[in-house]
Amino acid sequence: MKITDIKVRSFSHMSRQNNDSDGHSHPCDPRQVRQSMLTIVTDDGTEGHCFAPSEVVRPHLINGFARDVLLGEDPYDREKLWQGLAHWQRGGNGQLSDRTLAVVELALWDLTGRKLGILVYKLIGAYRNKVLAYGSTMCGDEVFGGLSSPEDYARYAEVLVKRGYKAIKLHTWMKPVSFAPDPRMDVKACAAVRVAVGADFPLMLDAYHGYSRSKALWLGLELQKLGYTWFEEMMNEASMSSYVWLAENLTMPIIGPETADGKFHTCAEWIKSGACDITRTGVRDIGGIGPSMKIIHLAGASGMNCEVHGSGPGNLTLCAAQKNGTWVERGLLHPFIEYDEVPEYLNAQADAMDADGYVHMPQIPGLGDDINFDYIDNNLV
Amino acid sequence: MKITDIKVRSFSHMSRQNNDSDGHSHPCDPRQVRQSMLTIVTDDGTEGHCFAPSEVVRPHLINGFARDVLLGEDPYDREKLWQGLAHWQRGGNGQLSDRTLAVVELALWDLTGRKLGILVYKLIGAYRNKVLAYGSTMCGDEVFGGLSSPEDYARYAEVLVKRGYKAIKLHTWMKPVSFAPDPRMDVKACAAVRVAVGADFPLMLDAYHGYSRSKALWLGLELQKLGYTWFEEMMNEASMSSYVWLAENLTMPIIGPETADGKFHTCAEWIKSGACDITRTGVRDIGGIGPSMKIIHLAGASGMNCEVHGSGPGNLTLCAAQKNGTWVERGLLHPFIEYDEVPEYLNAQADAMDADGYVHMPQIPGLGDDINFDYIDNNLV
Numbered sequence: 001m002k003i004t005d006i007k008v009r010s011f012s013h014m015s016r017q018n019n020d021s022d023g024h025s026h027p028c029d030p031r032q033v034r035q036s037m038l039t040i041v042t043d044d045g046t047e048g049h050c051f052a053p054s055e056v057v058r059p060h061l062i063n064g065f066a067r068d069v070l071l072g073e074d075p076y077d078r079e080k081l082w083q084g085l086a087h088w089q090r091g092g093n094g095q096l097s098d099r100t101l102a103v104v105e106l107a108l109w110d111l112t113g114r115k116l117g118i119l120v121y122k123l124i125g126a127y128r129n130k131v132l133a134y135g136s137t138m139c140g141d142e143v144f145g146g147l148s149s150p151e152d153y154a155r156y157a158e159v160l161v162k163r164g165y166k167a168i169k170l171h172t173w174m175k176p177v178s179f180a181p182d183p184r185m186d187v188k189a190c191a192a193v194r195v196a197v198g199a200d201f202p203l204m205l206d207a208y209h210g211y212s213r214s215k216a217l218w219l220g221l222e223l224q225k226l227g228y229t230w231f232e233e234m235m236n237e238a239s240m241s242s243y244v245w246l247a248e249n250l251t252m253p254i255i256g257p258e259t260a261d262g263k264f265h266t267c268a269e270w271i272k273s274g275a276c277d278i279t280r281t282g283v284r285d286i287g288g289i290g291p292s293m294k295i296i297h298l299a300g301a302s303g304m305n306c307e308v309h310g311s312g313p314g315n316l317t318l319c320a321a322q323k324n325g326t327w328v329e330r331g332l333l334h335p336f337i338e339y340d341e342v343p344e345y346l347n348a349q350a351d352a353m354d355a356d357g358y359v360h361m362p363q364i365p366g367l368g369d370d371i372n373f374d375y376i377d378n379n380l381v
Numbered sequence: 382m383k384i385t386d387i388k389v390r391s392f393s394h395m396s397r398q399n400n401d402s403d404g405h406s407h408p409c410d411p412r413q414v415r416q417s418m419l420t421i422v423t424d425d426g427t428e429g430h431c432f433a434p435s436e437v438v439r440p441h442l443i444n445g446f447a448r449d450v451l452l453g454e455d456p457y458d459r460e461k462l463w464q465g466l467a468h469w470q471r472g473g474n475g476q477l478s479d480r481t482l483a484v485v486e487l488a489l490w491d492l493t494g495r496k497l498g499i500l501v502y503k504l505i506g507a508y509r510n511k512v513l514a515y516g517s518t519m520c521g522d523e524v525f526g527g528l529s530s531p532e533d534y535a536r537y538a539e540v541l542v543k544r545g546y547k548a549i550k551l552h553t554w555m556k557p558v559s560f561a562p563d564p565r566m567d568v569k570a571c572a573a574v575r576v577a578v579g580a581d582f583p584l585m586l587d588a589y590h591g592y593s594r595s596k597a598l599w600l601g602l603e604l605q606k607l608g609y610t611w612f613e614e615m616m617n618e619a620s621m622s623s624y625v626w627l628a629e630n631l632t633m634p635i636i637g638p639e640t641a642d643g644k645f646h647t648c649a650e651w652i653k654s655g656a657c658d659i660t661r662t663g664v665r666d667i668g669g670i671g672p673s674m675k676i677i678h679l680a681g682a683s684g685m686n687c688e689v690h691g692s693g694p695g696n697l698t699l700c701a702a703q704k705n706g707t708w709v710e711r712g713l714l715h716p717f718i719e720y721d722e723v724p725e726y727l728n729a730q731a732d733a734m735d736a737d738g739y740v741h742m743p744q745i746p747g748l749g750d751d752i753n754f755d756y757i758d759n760n761l762v
């Protein structure tokens with residue numbers, strides 16, 4: 001079996017989300033947005049797919065790198081093809097990001113699963129068939145009744161508990177919110193949610209990503225008192241030493257790295273240095289499922305959990321294949337967004353959650369997305 | 382698909398090898414020996430196989446652990462089943478060794494490959510389709526014309542080079558050889574082989590496993606002068622600090638751990654501590670392909686190679702799936718043994734090597750063993 005083509009289809013669909021000037025998503029009025037799907041095709045007609053933001057699969061990336069490395073190759077040679085692509089990232093030439101790497105790698109997994117008639121998490125070697133979700137809120141805003149105050153977070157946490165969530169992670173206020181960043185506001189929101197959900201409910205905080213060491217420590221000491229489960233990316237991850245320092249000064253778990261460059265190499269340094277108590281990986285952050293499993297294994301070998309970052313079938317696959325992790329991230333959630341609504345380009349939600357807070361693994365061969373191909377072909381842009 | 386049965390067939394076959402009082406194999410007159418094959422069966426009739434020494438698949442191990450953990454389960458849930466078995470190793474109860482774990486795990490991989498009609502190294506995600514072999518000699522002996530002197534080793538190295546080998550590893554003299562262990566004899570053999578094969582030919586030494594620090598250092602300094610590629614298990618691996626000390630005192634690469642208990646956890650500590658320059662794993666040493674890939678990934682994340690220990694289709698699978706390793710081990714070899722002879726219970730050699738020193742991946746779905754089922758069924762014991 002040889003790869004004969006790589007196609008990108010861009011299509012429009014309705015969205016109720018928009019990004020602010022710092023890149024954080026918030027609710028908005030319904031609008032048409034553009035989305036892309038990358039498809040790898042083999043000589044026997046098998047196809048593998050992965051959705052992607054259009055900028056991640058721009059023509060110069062697909063024609064200049066992906067086609068050069070993949071065409072004529074066996075799609076089962078994933079390690080060879082991934083290394084072949086990653087090689088081109090050196091020096092940042094051509095902006096071949098880990099996100100583009102991830103889209104190509106996920107499409108290869110999807111193709112393999114579809115060809116063999118099996119779900120990818122079973123290919124890897126499954127650990128579980130359902131995963132407990134944590135509800136992950138959008139970043140705070142200044143919209144009345146949204147996520148504009150500690151009281152808004154507390155009220156919404158009660159809604160999430162009723163929906164079935166057994167854990168909640170707050171993203172608090174970031175720039176360009178007028179009063180952000182402010183660790184005192186973070187603590188007020190975290191405290192209000194703690195009161196709303198009770199003492200034993202698992203809560204996590206993903207705060208502003210650029211606090212100083214002293215602000216991060218102050219915030220962490222307050223979170224410890226509130227019994228939070230983890231403290232995430234509160235400082236620039238490029239400074240690993242800051243995380244080592246913070247971990248030495250807090251007893252509560254610090255999770256990371258998530259956005260730091262360097263893939264599994266960086267994670268190995270964090271583990272060696274004691275910069276984190278829980279590691280993190282996500283398929284979009286470090287170039288796919290294969291490299292993410294490497295991080296999960298790195299963590300397990302040192303007795304650490306690795307909690308997976310982000311939603312989507314690739315990340316859900318990681319969660320179902322790992323022993324050393326508890327949750328799948330579900331979201332981002334907001335009072336004004338109906339997360340359980342199925343997007344027009346899918347026939348079913350990829351991470352449907354039951355009333356007990358479990359996401360069950362889908363049953364479609366490949367990564368598990370039940371794709372509405374007719375919708376996509378009828379809405380090409 | 383559910384696992385419905387686990388069977389062990391024991392059969393006799395002709396062997397020309399025997400173990401000495403310390404467990405090292407040497408040539409002997411042809412004799413009938415006993416070998417076993419474990420088979421996992423599912424409700425749709427799919428079977429997965431793995432050969433094993435009979436003591437590794439004794440009835441109390443298979444009935445007491447493997448059947449309890451596996452029966453009724455999905456064979457694709459490898460991580461769950463492996464963790465379920467490994468859990469029972471705690472405290473050493475029942476002698477459930479990593480070797481038994483490995484046999485069960487390899488049979489699960491073989492079953493998956495046979496069910497899906499694909500080779501296991503392609504399931505994992507291949508990096509290469511052929512692997513350079515190193516010829517790995519048996520331990521030294523006291524048999525004239527065998528491996529009884531530095532001259533014997535040198536003469537045999539020339540034979541191996543003519544056969545196509547592009548690298549050779551010496552196992553030198555161990556107990557109960559009358560003059561062993563002796564680092565001066567090791568150096569004489571290593572020097573004679575260096576002269577025989579020339580200055581640039583890759584050579585490795587796997588010496589007596591219980592040298593003191595000072596003898597190990599003396600031997601290592603001599604190996605450095607001789608330009609050896611790696612120095613393997615020259616001290617008891619239970620003392621990681623001894624390896625850290627030796628690595629600080631030598632510039633040549635030290636490889637390990639191989640026989641130390643603790644699987645990937647131990648390997649993570651060796652990497653963190655600087656106890657080795659190259660890591661090592663083998664499917665039989667740490668419980669299968671899955672845990673071995675974890676070690677390969679651990680090593681890669683820290684910029685280290687992991688060279689695979691041992692022969693057989695499981696170890697060859699690791700080599701074909703990894704970027705961060707150079708060789709597959711082929712042997713054990715001895716002037717009096719025809720290694721390229723196909724055993725009676727196989728239809729083809731699993732690690733056939735071409736004249737350029739490459740082992741090519743087999744093309745049988747599963748792990749790649751072309752099993753002679755008729756021979757096995759006709760020679761049951």
